[in-house]
Amino acid sequence: MSLKQRITDDMKAAMRAKEAERLNTIRMLLAAMKQKEVDERVELDDTLIVAIVDKLIKQRKDAAQQFEGGGRQDLADKEKSEIVVLEAYLPQRLSADEVTAAVKAIVAELGACGPGDMGKVMGAVKQRLAGQADMGVVSAAVKAALAG
Template sequence: MNLKQKITDDMKVAMRAKDTARLSAIRLLLAAIKQREVDERIELADGDIVAIIEKMNKQRRDSISQYEAASRQDLADIEKFEMGVLAVYMPQQLGDAEVLAAVVEAISAVGAAGPQDMGKVMGVLKSKLAGIADMGRVSALIKAQLS
């Protein structure tokens, strides 16, 4: 079963269970998927759907920080719940040791010597670690290794 079908099935389960909060989060995800499919006139693969989920999670993280800065914990809690719903559809994330090993391997592969080569290393790792590692964390590890 592909990821889009799993999300659709989970929406049906949430409807039957009358779980309005989960249903709302799943509908937002399906709307984003459908919007991209209509805009680009394609059927999205699982990797494309994971990219959409990553983007939605990034938006949620930004919203949470803004809500907490404004002392609106109620709205931050809603965003955190939606991130939890979206996390179910993400592939298993790599551990710190695995990410560090990939960073070290990429640095040696491109022959990076300093911070000016960070873009080359990031280019290699972006396709390799997309969806399975937080790219912000990857960027920080690259910077630490090249400094």
């Protein structure tokens, strides 16, 4: 079953179970997916959907952090509950050690050395590890690999 179909089925299940918060989050995800399809005139595959989910999670994390800084714990909690729903659609995440090993392999493959090659390495890493790792962790691993 494709990820798109799974999300649609989950929306129907949330409707039947009258889970309002979960339903709203899934609808927001479907709207973002539809927007991408319309804007770019493409049919979304699982890789593109994972990229959208990743982007939405990053937005929710940033928003939750801002709300906590502003003393609005209620809104921060809402953002965090949306993150939990969205994370169900991501593939299994790699551990920090696995990310470091993958980054080192890509750096060696590209023959990159020094901070000047950061963009080239990040581009390759994003393609290979899309949805499998937090890009903040990946960025730190790339910096460490290029510095060493």
